[in-house]
Amino acid sequence: xxxxTQIPAALSVPEGExxxxxxxxTDSAIYNLQWFRQDPGKGLTSLLLIQSSQxxxxxxxxxxxxxxxxxxxxxxxxxxxxxxxATYLCAANNNAGNxxxxxxxxxxxxxx
Amino acid sequence: xxxxxxxxxxxxxxxxxxxxxQCAQDMNHNSMYWYRQDPGxxxxxxxxxxxxxxxxxxxxxxxxxxxxxxxxxFSLRLESAAPSQTSVYFCASSEDRxxxxxxxxxxxxxxxx
Numbered sequence: 001x002x003x004x005t006q007i008p009a010a011l012s013v014p015e016g017e018x019x020x021x022x023x024x025x026t027d028s029a030i031y032n033l034q035w036f037r038q039d040p041g042k043g044l045t046s047l048l049l050i051q052s053s054q055x056x057x058x059x060x061x062x063x064x065x066x067x068x069x070x071x072x073x074x075x076x077x078x079x080x081x082x083x084x085x086a087t088y089l090c091a092a093n094n095n096a097g098n099x100x101x102x103x104x105x106x107x108x109x110x111x112x
Numbered sequence: 113x114x115x116x117x118x119x120x121x122x123x124x125x126x127x128x129x130x131x132x133x134q135c136a137q138d139m140n141h142n143s144m145y146w147y148r149q150d151p152g153x154x155x156x157x158x159x160x161x162x163x164x165x166x167x168x169x170x171x172x173x174x175x176x177x178x179x180x181x182x183x184x185x186f187s188l189r190l191e192s193a194a195p196s197q198t199s200v201y202f203c204a205s206s207e208d209r210x211x212x213x214x215x216x217x218x219x220x221x222x223x224x225x
Binding site: 034036041042043044045046049089091099100102103104105 | 156
């Protein structure tokens with residue numbers, strides 16, 4: 001069974017800092033991996049989707065990488081802003097099934 | 113463009129009561145999903161519908177039923193609510209069944225007393 005872990009569970013950084021959020025998964029036979037953002041009391045917003053054949057995806061200040069062999073994905077946020085404060089979740093889509101397995105999320109706070 | 117719309121946003125039930133959570137999407141997506149989100153358990157799939165006319169169980173389907181009414185609408189029914197079903201419920205949709213970028217609704221916070 002796929003297990004997805006995100007460490008740390010919470011992170012606080014000063015504004016302007018570059019930061020990396022980590023996601024690890026136990027089964028490397030994934031179809032794709034998505035990163036989501038969740039604001040308090042709201043639904044999830046898809047940020048980036050990386051197919052298994054890709055190594056990374058970029059959108060603005062966000063860059064997500066995927067290393068299937070090591071079972072890891074990272075989300076890099078450049079020049080962080082207070083508006084980036086939210087919970088970030090990763091989710092792996094396995095080849096064998098039709099279910100996304102979500103990590104527990106990293107709660108990010110960017111202080112002005 | 114509303115995206116994925118869920119109703120209601122909040123609901124309080126007594127044990128044994130029934131209710132239906134409604135979900136509609138206006139993106140012409142084929143696939144729709146119901147998730148629940150619980151502290152310490154993350155997001156877990158309850159049921160999904162890969163296309164109109166089909167539904168399948170997810171990870172935690174017990175105590176729930178679903179109906180894919182048409183391509184736009186996917187409802188989740190609790191026939192006899194239990195305190196263990198207290199959770200935040202999210203509906204989501206994607207263009208196809210292999211989760212090409214999920215779009216989520218804003219959620220329903222359900223409390224079962």
